[in-house]
Amino acid sequence: MFRFSLHKTDxxxxxxxxETPHGxxxxxxFMPVGTQGTVKGMLFxxxxxxxxxxxxxxxxxxxxxxxDELIGRLGGLHRFAGxxxxxxxxxxxxxxxxLAERRRITEEGAEFxxxxxxxxxxxxxxGAVDIQARLxxxxxxxxxECLAYPATREEAAESMRRSVRWAARCRSRxxxxxxxxxxxxxxxxxxxxxxxxxxxGVFSDLRCESADATQAIGFEGYAxxxxxxxxxxxxxxxxxxxxxxxxxxxxxxxxxxxxxxxDLVECVARGIDMFDCVLPTRxxxxxxxxxxxxxxxxxxxxxxxxxxxxxPACRCYTCRRHSRAYLRHLHLxxxxxxxxxxxxxxxxxxxxxxxxxxxxxxxxTFDTFRQEFLRSVSRPAHDS
Amino acid sequence: MFRFSLHKTDxxxxxxxxETPHGxxxxxxFMPVGTQGTVKGMLFxxxxxxxxxxxxxxxxxxxxxxxDELIGRLGGLHRFAGxxxxxxxxxxxxxxxxLAERRRITEEGAEFxxxxxxxxxxxxxxGAVDIQARLxxxxxxxxxECLAYPATREEAAESMRRSVRWAARCRSRxxxxxxxxxxxxxxxxxxxxxxxxxxxGVFSDLRCESADATQAIGFEGYAxxxxxxxxxxxxxxxxxxxxxxxxxxxxxxxxxxxxxxxDLVECVARGIDMFDCVLPTRxxxxxxxxxxxxxxxxxxxxxxxxxxxxxPACRCYTCRRHSRAYLRHLHLxxxxxxxxxxxxxxxxxxxxxxxxxxxxxxxxTFDTFRQEFLRSVSRPAHDS
Numbered sequence: 001m002f003r004f005s006l007h008k009t010d011x012x013x014x015x016x017x018x019e020t021p022h023g024x025x026x027x028x029x030f031m032p033v034g035t036q037g038t039v040k041g042m043l044f045x046x047x048x049x050x051x052x053x054x055x056x057x058x059x060x061x062x063x064x065x066x067x068d069e070l071i072g073r074l075g076g077l078h079r080f081a082g083x084x085x086x087x088x089x090x091x092x093x094x095x096x097x098x099l100a101e102r103r104r105i106t107e108e109g110a111e112f113x114x115x116x117x118x119x120x121x122x123x124x125x126x127g128a129v130d131i132q133a134r135l136x137x138x139x140x141x142x143x144x145e146c147l148a149y150p151a152t153r154e155e156a157a158e159s160m161r162r163s164v165r166w167a168a169r170c171r172s173r174x175x176x177x178x179x180x181x182x183x184x185x186x187x188x189x190x191x192x193x194x195x196x197x198x199x200x201g202v203f204s205d206l207r208c209e210s211a212d213a214t215q216a217i218g219f220e221g222y223a224x225x226x227x228x229x230x231x232x233x234x235x236x237x238x239x240x241x242x243x244x245x246x247x248x249x250x251x252x253x254x255x256x257x258x259x260x261x262x263d264l265v266e267c268v269a270r271g272i273d274m275f276d277c278v279l280p281t282r283x284x285x286x287x288x289x290x291x292x293x294x295x296x297x298x299x300x301x302x303x304x305x306x307x308x309x310x311x312p313a314c315r316c317y318t319c320r321r322h323s324r325a326y327l328r329h330l331h332l333x334x335x336x337x338x339x340x341x342x343x344x345x346x347x348x349x350x351x352x353x354x355x356x357x358x359x360x361x362x363x364x365t366f367d368t369f370r371q372e373f374l375r376s377v378s379r380p381a382h383d384s
Numbered sequence: 385m386f387r388f389s390l391h392k393t394d395x396x397x398x399x400x401x402x403e404t405p406h407g408x409x410x411x412x413x414f415m416p417v418g419t420q421g422t423v424k425g426m427l428f429x430x431x432x433x434x435x436x437x438x439x440x441x442x443x444x445x446x447x448x449x450x451x452d453e454l455i456g457r458l459g460g461l462h463r464f465a466g467x468x469x470x471x472x473x474x475x476x477x478x479x480x481x482x483l484a485e486r487r488r489i490t491e492e493g494a495e496f497x498x499x500x501x502x503x504x505x506x507x508x509x510x511g512a513v514d515i516q517a518r519l520x521x522x523x524x525x526x527x528x529e530c531l532a533y534p535a536t537r538e539e540a541a542e543s544m545r546r547s548v549r550w551a552a553r554c555r556s557r558x559x560x561x562x563x564x565x566x567x568x569x570x571x572x573x574x575x576x577x578x579x580x581x582x583x584x585g586v587f588s589d590l591r592c593e594s595a596d597a598t599q600a601i602g603f604e605g606y607a608x609x610x611x612x613x614x615x616x617x618x619x620x621x622x623x624x625x626x627x628x629x630x631x632x633x634x635x636x637x638x639x640x641x642x643x644x645x646x647d648l649v650e651c652v653a654r655g656i657d658m659f660d661c662v663l664p665t666r667x668x669x670x671x672x673x674x675x676x677x678x679x680x681x682x683x684x685x686x687x688x689x690x691x692x693x694x695x696p697a698c699r700c701y702t703c704r705r706h707s708r709a710y711l712r713h714l715h716l717x718x719x720x721x722x723x724x725x726x727x728x729x730x731x732x733x734x735x736x737x738x739x740x741x742x743x744x745x746x747x748x749t750f751d752t753f754r755q756e757f758l759r760s761v762s763r764p765a766h767d768s
Contacts, residue, residue, distance in 0.1 A: 038714055038721040043430075043728075045701060066688070066713045074691055074709060082705045304450070307458055317429060321466045325458060329450040330422055336720050337422040344427075 001191030002139070002220045004252045008361060012244070012271040015361040018221075018252055020086040020138035021191035022078060023053070027252060027273040028361075030264065030354045031056045031088060032347055033281060036065070037081040040281050041336075041343035044083050050316065050344065051351040054086045054138075056276045059131055060095030064114050064121070068134040076136025076188030088276075089137035091128040091170075094225075094257075097146040105145060107162065125169040129194075133177055136188025141223065142170035144197045149229040156201030163199045164213045170194065171217050193220035195254060201226060202235050204242050211246040222247045223254040224272075228263070237266055244271035261290055261353055261377045265370050268357050280350045284342035287331045290349045292376055296324075298342065303328045316348035317341075385575030386523070386604045388636045392745060396628070396655040399745040402605075402636055404470040404522035405575035406462060407437070411636060411657040412745075414648065414738045415440045415472060416731055417665060420449070421465040424665050425720075425727035428467050434700065434728065435735040438470045438522075440660045443515055444479030448498050448505070452518040460520025460572030472660075473521035475512040475554075478609075478641075481530040489529060491546065509553040513578075517561055520572025525607065526554035528581045533613040540585030547583045548597045554578065555601050577604035579638060585610060586619050588626050595630040606631045607638040608656075612647070621650055628655035645674055645737055645761045649754050652741050664734045668726035671715045674733045676760055680708075682726065687712045700732035701725075 004018040016027045032039045032047060034055040039047055047055070057077055062068060071080045077087055093110070096103055100112035100121075109124030125143045132140035144163040147156055174194050177183060183190055196219035200206030214222060224243050227236045240255060247253050254274035255267050264275055280290060287298040291311035296303075298310070306324040318327070318341040330338035353373070360369035388402040388411075400411045416423045416431060418439040423431055431439070441461055446452060455464045461471055477494070480487055484496035484505075493508030509527045516524035528547040531540055558578050561567060567574055580603035584590030598606060608627050611620050624639060631637050638658035639651050648659055664674060671682040675695035680687075682694070690708040702711070702725040714722035737757070744753035 036714070036717045036719055037710070038719050041720055041724075043701070043721065043724060044705065046427075061717075065717060066709070070689060070709075074689060074707075079691075080707070080710055080713075082707070082710060305454060305458060307463075317427070321428065323458075323464070323466070325450070325454075326421070326464055326466060329464075330420070333420045333445075333449060335420055335422050336425055336723060337427065339720060340425075340427060340724065 002193035004221065004250065006250065010361045010364050010366040011269065012241075013268050013357075013361050013366045014271060014273055015358055016252070016273060020193070021189055022084060022086045022138050025053045025086050026358060028264070028268045028354055028357050029054055029274050030350050031274065031276040032350075033058075033276055033278045034081075034083075034087075036061045037077065039343075039347075041285065041339045042281075042347065044081075046317070046344055047347070048085070050348045051355065052085070052347070054088060055083065057087050057089045057135065057137060058095060059089050059092035059128065059135065060099065062089075062135060063092060063131050064116055064119075068131045072134030072136070072186060072188055076134070078136060078189075086138040087135075088139040089132045089135050089141065090256075091141040091143040092123055092131065093128070093143050094146050096123055107165070109143070109166075125166040126173040129170050129173040129177070130186050133174070133187045133189075133192065137192060138189065139193045139195060139221065140174070141195050142167045142197055142219075144199055144225055147199065147201055147226050149201070149226075149231055151201050153201075153203055153206070156199075156203055156206055160199040160201070160206050160210045163197065164210060164217075167196050167214055168217050171196075171219065195219050195221040195223050197223045197225040197256070198243055198247070199226050202231055202239055204239070207239055207243045208246050211243055215248060219251075221252040221254060223256050225256045227255065228258040228277075237270065240267050240272060241270040247271075261350070262374060264350070264353060265357065265373050268361075269366070269370055280346035281343050284346040285339040287338070287342065289342060290346050290377070292349075294377060298324065298328050298331050300328075310345055311349065314345065314349060315352070316345050318345040318348075386577035388605065388634065390634065394745045394748050394750040395653065396625075397652050397741075397745050397750045398655060398657055399742055400636070400657060404577070405573055406468060406470045406522055409437045409470055410742060412648075412652045412738055412741055413438055413658050414734050415658065415660040416734075417442075417660055417662045418465075418467075418471075420445045421461065423727075423731075425669065425723045426665075426731065428465075430701070430728055431731065432469070434732045435739065436469070436731070438472060439467065441471050441473045441519065441521060442479060443473050443476035443512065443519065444483065446473075446519060447476060447515050448500055452515040456518030456520070456570060456572055460518070462520060462573075470522040471519075472523040473516045473519050473525065474640075475525045475527040476507055476515065477512070477527050478530050480507055491549075493527070509550040510557040513554050513557040513561070514570050517558070517571045517573075517576065521576060522573065523577045523579060523605065524558070525579050526551045526581055526603075528583055528609055531583065531585055531610050533585070533610075533615055535585050537585075537587055537590070540583075540587055540590055544583040544585070544590050544594045547581065548594060548601075551580050551598055552601050555580075555603065579603050579605040579607050579636075581607045581609040581640070582627055582631070583610050586615055586623055588623070591623055591627045592630055595627055599632060603635075605636040605638060607640050609640045611639065612642040612661075621654065624651050624656065625654045631655075645734070646758055648734070648737060649741065649757050652745075653750070653754055664730035665727050668730040669723040671722070671726065673726060674730050674761070676733075678761060682708065682712050682715050684712075694729055695733065698729060698733060699736070700729050702729040702732075
């Protein structure tokens with residue numbers, strides 16, 4: 001039921017779409033992060049109006065609370081959360097490495113304690129597949145080991161090879177679930193796709209080895225993991241270029257956890273089709289707005305009596321209705337509406353930027369667009 | 385520019401409307417509380433869709449932050465906040481008594497220190513008029529002294545008589561502002577109405593004295609203050625009855641700070657036209673939902689797998705789209721979306737209840753409605 005179509009390329013940039021059991025997603029696509037079954041600060045109706053076609057759900061969080069068993073009994077994550085459009089779930093691995101306590105990694109999987117209540121859990125590759133099957137996302141990710149940066153070549157190689165072995169186990173498990181007839185009780189979405197993840201740190205040859213080995217297993221799509229974790233930006237772009245070139249043309253490529261507006265455009269230019277990042281939502285709650293004129297920190301005193309919209313070029317509800325002076329007041333007053341209005345703007349800016357990227361590829365003007373976009377959004381923040 | 389029209393009565397219940405420079409408000413009306421220029425957890429578009437025709441702004445908060453001078457320079461509170469419908473502002477007195485530090489009350493006014501930064505302020509009756517003139521609300525309130533409960537008869541009498549003297553000074557000041565030609569620079573809304581406030585604690589004769597003295601000064605409307613502060617509910621209802629009877633038929637009557645759904649119906653039955661209360665918004669953030677079947681605490685474990693809507697009889701976005709199980713998950717996860725969705729429901733419930741009250745008065749069936757409403761909303765909470 002998952003099908004990717006590549007419509008057009010412009011340099012290495014790709015225009016396409018993929019079909020899922022919950023509808024079509026146009027690529028290049030940005031996924032707002034819906035950690036706990038909601039995108040922080042946004043009602044789903046506003047997220048739909050902003051143009052989100054796909055959201056990311058975090059397996060680690062949903063597994064711990066309210067539990068994938070419960071979500072499965074209630075018909076899967078779409079029905080549980082009231083979101084009818086496509087959902088991608090991560091494998092939980094990243095949060096095990098970044099949030100959980102007392103984690104221990106073995107060949108079998110990861111043991112850890114919940115950051116919420118200290119309860120003990122065991123996450124195996126097969127378990128990560130089963131959890132995501134219960135959640136019923138449209139795209140599931142394999143469990144991978146997340147390498148800290150910096151890491152030695154040996155650490156990166158060992159970790160990458162373990163991730164490849166885990167990926168093979170994830171693929172075997174989902175094939176068991178798919179071939180069960182009728183599908184096992186755990187499956188909430190029979191049309192779920194599964195993406196592999198390329199690791200290998202900042203080492204080109206390891207990335208190539210990982211890309212080849214992951215493709216040899218065979219997935220509906222391929223992600224690039226373990227970047228945007230502190231490495232220099234040019235190194236990240238180089239690794240993205242090299243890895244994307246090594247991946248199959250006919251399947252979507254997802255750069256996990258990136259990025260800034262600049263990253264989106266630069267990595268589309270290197271052949272990436274999908275992105276997710278907490279930046280637009282998290283920074284919104286901290287008062288940072290992404291605009292067509294650069295970044296803007298709404299706390300800045302210069303906005304105290306600024307009656308203009310956050311971004312004059314933006315069509316969003318926040319920009320149509322509210323001034324910088326008002327948003328600054330709400331933020332300084334600690335009103336939750338501040339976070340809501342800022343989030344609505346930042347996500348609209350990200351989603352509109354993706355639309356402009358797609359339009360530029362369609363018109364064959366991506367490179368011009370890229371230069372203009374970088375000039376506008378990267379200008380030294382006008383309130384720095 | 386302020387005009388109240390009484391369309392129909394049913395017993396003591398009154399159906400009417402009043403015109404303001406920003407539109408018509410149908411009464412009986414409930415005002416969501418917009419403390420700092422926003423109703424906590426709600427975007428204005430959702431508040432409009434829920435049917436709010438009037439919101440309350442808190443003078444104390446707006447005076448301290450961002451400041452009424454700033455709001456006045458930006459064209460008044462409507463323009464500053466992006467809310468085009470009517471606004472009523474309180475005088476700031478209640479917050480001076482409940483929030484501010486080191487307050488000292490003299491005949492001249494109230495001295496206090498800001499709860500935000502400890503800065504020293506002086507609020508006089510004339511100052512409260514000027515601040516609200518800068519805010520440009522459609523209805524301004526006189527500065528009154530807020531009596532603690534319980535209070536002796538002597539304390540209540542002395543406080544009430546001071547409030548009457550302050551009311552006269554407020555009226556004199558607004559008449560100066562109105563007669564200035566062109567209006568003084570401080571005025572953001574030339575059609576602003578001013579309401580007097582009846583005090584007198586729980587002492588009927590003091591309430592009568594206050595009602596008479598306040599009317600003798602003459603205002604566009606009359607509020608009943610100093611209730612819903614801890615006195616027994618039957619005593620509050622009695623004072624409301626007696627005071628409302630003493631007020632002019634041709635002008636609106638506003639019961640300040642009340643109340644529960646039961647209070648709304650019971651006090652409409654006693655002749656009240658306007659209400660404000662933080663209950664629907666504050667309790668929403670704490671997980672309490674007001675429904676047609678009684679109160680519901682969303683934290684309760686019985687809702688963990690409840691796929692039904694919060695209130696099957698409700699038309700709001702939250703009830704149309706989300707389940708109790710999902711709202712419980714969001715609340716327990718500390719997601720701000722929980723507060724937003726619960727607030728949207730509770731305010732819709734309050735505003736829809738006011739509409740049903742108005743319809744019942746229009747049809748001459750208010751007493752039947754009142755009995756049925758009380759039976760449904762007051763049943764022992766089904767999750768207690």
